[in-house]
Amino acid sequence: MRCRFALVWLCLSILARIAMAADTDPQAGPDAAAPVAVTIGSKDFTEAIVLGEIARLAAQRHGVEATHRRGLGGTRILWRALLEGEIDAYAEYTGTLAHELLRDMPADAGIEPLRARLRELGLGMADPLGFDNSYAIGMLEDRAQSLDIESISDLAAHPGLRIALSNEFMDRADGWPGLKAAYRLPMDARGMDHALAYRAIATGAVDAIDLYSTDAEIAHHGLRVLDDDRRHFPRYHAVFLFRLDLGQRAPDFVAALGDLAGTISASGMRAMNKAVKIDGEPEARVAGRFLRIEPGAGGRASGPGLLEYTLQHLALVGVSLSLAILLAVPLGVLAARHRRLGQLVLGLVGILQTVPSLALFVFMIPLFGIGATPAIAALFLYSLLPIVRNTHAGLVGIEASLRESAAALGLPARVRLRRVELPLALRSILAGVKIAAVINVGTATLGALIGAGGYGQPILTGIRLDDIGLIMRGAVPAALLALAIQGVFELLERVLTPRGLRLPPAS
Amino acid sequence: MPAASDPAFSLLGVTRAYGAVRAVDSLTLDFARGRTTVLIGSSGCGKSTVLRLLIGLEWPDAGEVRRDGVALRRERMLEERRRVGYVIQEGGLFPHLSVLGNLGLLPRYLGWSAARIRQRAIELAGLVHLDADLLERFPAELSGGQRQRVALMRALMPDPPTLLLDEPLGALDPLVRHGLQDELRAIFRQLGKTVVMVTHDLGEAAFFSDRLVLMRRGRVVQDGSLDDFRRAPADDFVRAFLAAQRGLPEPGP
Numbered sequence: 030m031r032c033r034f035a036l037v038w039l040c041l042s043i044l045a046r047i048a049m050a051a052d053t054d055p056q057a058g059p060d061a062a063a064p065v066a067v068t069i070g071s072k073d074f075t076e077a078i079v080l081g082e083i084a085r086l087a088a089q090r091h092g093v094e095a096t097h098r099r100g101l102g103g104t105r106i107l108w109r110a111l112l113e114g115e116i117d118a119y120a121e122y123t124g125t126l127a128h129e130l131l132r133d134m135p136a137d138a139g140i141e142p143l144r145a146r147l148r149e150l151g152l153g154m155a156d157p158l159g160f161d162n163s164y165a166i167g168m169l170e171d172r173a174q175s176l177d178i179e180s181i182s183d184l185a186a187h188p189g190l191r192i193a194l195s196n197e198f199m200d201r202a203d204g205w206p207g208l209k210a211a212y213r214l215p216m217d218a219r220g221m222d223h224a225l226a227y228r229a230i231a232t233g234a235v236d237a238i239d240l241y242s243t244d245a246e247i248a249h250h251g252l253r254v255l256d257d258d259r260r261h262f263p264r265y266h267a268v269f270l271f272r273l274d275l276g277q278r279a280p281d282f283v284a285a286l287g288d289l290a291g292t293i294s295a296s297g298m299r300a301m302n303k304a305v306k307i308d309g310e311p312e313a314r315v316a317g318r319f320l321r322i323e324p325g326a327g328g329r330a331s332g333p334g335l336l337e338y339t340l341q342h343l344a345l346v347g348v349s350l351s352l353a354i355l356l357a358v359p360l361g362v363l364a365a366r367h368r369r370l371g372q373l374v375l376g377l378v379g380i381l382q383t384v385p386s387l388a389l390f391v392f393m394i395p396l397f398g399i400g401a402t403p404a405i406a407a408l409f410l411y412s413l414l415p416i417v418r419n420t421h422a423g424l425v426g427i428e429a430s431l432r433e434s435a436a437a438l439g440l441p442a443r444v445r446l447r448r449v450e451l452p453l454a455l456r457s458i459l460a461g462v463k464i465a466a467v468i469n470v471g472t473a474t475l476g477a478l479i480g481a482g483g484y485g486q487p488i489l490t491g492i493r494l495d496d497i498g499l500i501m502r503g504a505v506p507a508a509l510l511a512l513a514i515q516g517v518f519e520l521l522e523r524v525l526t527p528r529g530l531r532l533p534p535a536s
Numbered sequence: 537m538p539a540a541s542d543p544a545f546s547l548l549g550v551t552r553a554y555g556a557v558r559a560v561d562s563l564t565l566d567f568a569r570g571r572t573t574v575l576i577g578s579s580g581c582g583k584s585t586v587l588r589l590l591i592g593l594e595w596p597d598a599g600e601v602r603r604d605g606v607a608l609r610r611e612r613m614l615e616e617r618r619r620v621g622y623v624i625q626e627g628g629l630f631p632h633l634s635v636l637g638n639l640g641l642l643p644r645y646l647g648w649s650a651a652r653i654r655q656r657a658i659e660l661a662g663l664v665h666l667d668a669d670l671l672e673r674f675p676a677e678l679s680g681g682q683r684q685r686v687a688l689m690r691a692l693m694p695d696p697p698t699l700l701l702d703e704p705l706g707a708l709d710p711l712v713r714h715g716l717q718d719e720l721r722a723i724f725r726q727l728g729k730t731v732v733m734v735t736h737d738l739g740e741a742a743f744f745s746d747r748l749v750l751m752r753r754g755r756v757v758q759d760g761s762l763d764d765f766r767r768a769p770a771d772d773f774v775r776a777f778l779a780a781q782r783g784l785p786e787p788g789p
Contacts, residue, residue, distance in 0.1 A: 434628030437591050438642045438690075439617030448641060452632045527632035529674035 066094050067279050070107050070116035070399075073100035073478065073489055074223060075306045076162065076243060076298060080120035082316035083293075084269060084286065090322060091285040099312075100489055101399060102478040103197050104129060106391060111152065115398040117272050117279075118286065122162060122265035128203035137263050153273045153283070156290030157266040160243060160298045164198065164262045166208075167240040167252040169230060180256035181212050184237065188215040193235040195223040203263060204239075211261040224492050243295055245303035267293070293319075306494055339506060341401070342483035345473040346514075349405045350466050353412030358458060360413070361420020362446065371421060378414040386411070386472050390479050404476030404483075411472055412465035419461025423454025456526055463518035470511040474503065484510075542605035544569040544698060544730040545590055550599035551754075552585055559585040561754035562599070572724055572731040574741040577751035578777075583734045585754075587700045590732065591617050618642065621691025625703040627683040629675040629690070636671045639690050646694070653693075660689040663723060681712040688720075692727075699724075701733040705740070717743055738762070738781040750774060 067088060071081030081097045088095035098116060101107055108130055110116045123143060127134045131146050144154045166181055173179070176187060184190060198204040199220040208214065221229065226238040227246045240247060240254065247254065269286045276283060301319060304310045317323055360378070364371030384392075389410065393403030427450060435445040451458075477485030484503040491499030523531075543566035552560040560582045567573050575583035588594040589601050592613040601608045608616060629638050639660075640653040648656075654671075661668045664685040675683055684704055691699060704720070705713045721744055724731050735741050741748045742762040750757045750765070758770040769775045 430624055430626060430628045431630060433593055434622070434624065435630070435641075436593065437617055437620075437622040437628075439614045440642060440645055441614055444645050449630055449632075453630070529630075529632045529634065529676060532631075532674055532676035 067096070067117040067275065067282050068115070069095055069097045070101050070110055070119040071097065071099050072104065072107055072119070073102055074241075074493055075245070075302050075312075076241065077120055078312050078493075079298075079301050079305060079316055080158070080267065080269075082312045083289065083319060084118060084120070086313070086316050086320050086322060087285040087289055088279075088282045090320065091281040093279050093282045093285065095282065098399070098480050100477075100493065101480050102391075106394060106399070106479060109391075109394045110399050111270060111272065112150065113395060113398060114272060115394070115400075117275055118269055118282075120158075120267055121270045122267055123157070124163070124203060124263040124265035125201075126268075126270075127263065129201055132202070140266075140268075147270070148273065151273050153271050153275070155269040155271065155283075155286040157268050158289055158293045159267075159291045160293050160295040161264050161266055162241045162243045162295075162298070163257075163265045164204070165240045165242050165257065166237055166255045167230075167247060168237045168255065169233075170251045170253045172233075172236060173253040173255070178255065179253075180258040181208070181261070182258050184216075184255070185212055185214055190216055190236040191234075192216060192218040192237045193221040193226050193229055194218045194239045195226065196220040198239045208261055211259055222492055224495050228495060243298040243302055245299060245306045247299075249303070249307055267298075309494070309496075335502070335506065338482065338484050338486060338503065339510070341481070341486075342470070342473055342507070342510065345401060345404055345408060345476050345481055345483050346466060346469045346510075349408035349473075350412055350462070350469055352405075352409050353416055353465060354462060357413045357416035357461075358420050361417045361458070362424065362451075364417065364421040365424035375418060375421065378417050381410045382414045384410075386475055387478065390475055394479060399480040401476070401481045403479055404473065404481035408469050408473055408476070412469060415464040415468070416458070416461040419457045419464070420454065423457025424450055426457065427453050452527055453530075456522060456530070459518060459522050459525065463515065463522075466514045466518065467511050470507060470514060474507055542569075542602075543567055544604065545732070546602045546605075547586065547589065548600045548602065550589060550596040550601060552582075552589060552594055553597055558582075558754045560589065560596075563755060564599075565749065565756060565759075567730060567732055568747075569730050570728050571747065572733065572745040573747050573749060574745045575732065575734045575749050575751060576736060576738060576741045577757075578736060581751040582754040583751050584702050586751075587622070587702050587732060587734055590698075590700060591620050591622055618646075618694055619696050619698060621688075621694075621696045621699045623684070623687045623691050623699070623701045623704045625706040627675070627687035629683055629687060631675050634672055634674055635678070635686050638675070638686060639671075639693055641690075643693055656693060657689065660692055663692075663726075664688055665719060679712075680708050681716060684708065684716065688723075696729075698730045698732070701731065703734055703736070706735070720744070738777070750777065 069081050069084045069088075071077040078099050081099060085095045085097040101110065101116075104121075104125055107116070107119045107121075111119060121130075123138075123140070126143055126147075127138045131143070134143060134146060140154070140157065147154050166184070168178060178184060178187070194205055199218065205218050219235075221235075221238075223239075226235070227250060229235045230238050230252070231250050237255075240252070242254065246252070269289070271283060271286060297319070301315050304315045305312055357378075360374050364374045386407070389407045390404060393406045397403035397406050431449065431453065432445075435449040440448070473481075473483050474485035474488055476483050477489045484507040486503065487499050488503035488507075491497065491501075491503065545567040547560075547563050547565045550560055550563045551558060559580075563582070563586070565586070575586055577583050585594060589596060592608060592610065595610070603616065603619075630641070633641065636654065636657055639657045640648070640650075643653050643656070657671055658668050661671065666682060666685045666689065670678065670682060675686070678686065688704070705716055708716065717740060724744070733741075733744060738748075746761040747759070748762060748765065749759050752773055758765060758774050765774055765778060769778065
């Protein structure tokens, strides 16, 4: 028995070691080799990433080494990351600032009032880049023509129209609720990923979607932008937000952002978006062409390879799972020992499981910043329930006569636990760990939203670029990894289950 | 006949209730040292609870359990249990451990060497007539009778002065059971231990001892030999209990 337990420990510690080693690998890619002065973030859509690359290259031109953490997620994640100092700058839109982030500001607040309000938060705002990326509503040209729809007002006459809106737009104060009220629109709308919405409208699955006015697809798919005849949407001037402490740390970077003011027109931005999204050029090259410089050594020639994604993914799953085992097995033992406490523990870890995974990842940002750590923390919390529950069930399921026989021998509780109860519950515990591991492999793909890397990275980028091949480069290995982990655990179960428990019950 | 010294175990006015049901009800009972006492009665009469009280798997709601005239204390219970071997109907063998693993569980904790554990196991295998080749087997690979022999060996490993047996032969088929009865009685006589055995079979009870304690609803109905029961049944329940048992040994001349 002793050697079996030693084997478990050995496996776990090796796994943890591999995971830790992978975890210390920089997430940021090739930039990390150089000394990093500033970190730029970007939301997970093409324009934001192009602007992030422009900022990175502009910084480089001013002699500042900058890291770009690409496609971190939605507005909330970037805003939090900026406030927490996880990133130093990212591109935002004035309308989003006024409506969503600084709710006490008037709807069409000008640059100066916004800047004054941001200063109170320790943030600065560079002058607008020059283009206005407003929300708009679009329909296929033919469809709009046949229904005689030119403005958003005209939609009210067609309650049967199917509208799909980006998830962020669905919830924002200036998004669907405001639009629906302002135009008295009778229909309901569905939430959908923005990149997928274009696919949906092109195939006729939906009738109208929200657009960013600089989206490359507007021309590509032949969409009609409906007139905002009641002037509902505020202006969305693109601006760089940055932490004011950069003034001391990297004044040249602030100057570089200032130099970009007024240099990007709406048509210029739309062309860059098209180059990336429709023509498939790397963002760094597009940004470099705009700045008339070579993307240079810092530019990402190609994405990280499968090996890097795999190591990152294994790190997320392995570390979170190992930590979860260390806490969840004792919790399960505790729950089995004390019935009341047990119900409380099971209830609490059960509640953790009900928190939507994306929300849980975001909740971790204030605590752990962005990157692998908050993702590991979230996955750790998700792993607790199956392991605690199976440990508890395995121990409670031991026949009373066996538990009492061990007690009647005069063995102390800890020896009974180690020599009798845990070995008898081992199969159930392992099954719980297996469930947690397989779930983790899937959930860890969401880690890419908060900069944790892993198989989620190509999936997210693939969704953004509408590139099925790229999505598969993340989704297929993730599925294979889940299968492999399942196999490993079944093997482990066979090795670790005491021989006496594998025998068929005697007559 | 009064005991010469303190009884090995005694219950003094012990009550143990589960909710409204009193499994043991104001029970006072002595177990003589070096003798075999058999508790009999129908299911639920409280006879198993008496055994469980003796090793602290249950604690009295009222009254006191004494060993050698001294009250049992919870904080001393681990040591107390090591002075008592406990065997239950299905043996209670741990399925994940080999026979030797089962036998060695407590001795190993007590610091015995592997050699000493094996030596004692072989010695006890001889005593209970178990093939020593079976020591490496797992419980699932043994017959019912073999499992009960191993359970008895496990109880005897630290050579405790007392053996408590709760229906030790209850799950065995009649032939095996009959053979084991002979062996067990011989072993008990040979070892001279204090034995308390629980059974619902009056014939088996009489075979093992001339002191039977018939229980009903947590109380003693009659305490004596089978002949006493026959000659002077304490009440109608004793008569009914006697009448319900077939194949009892013929009354003595």
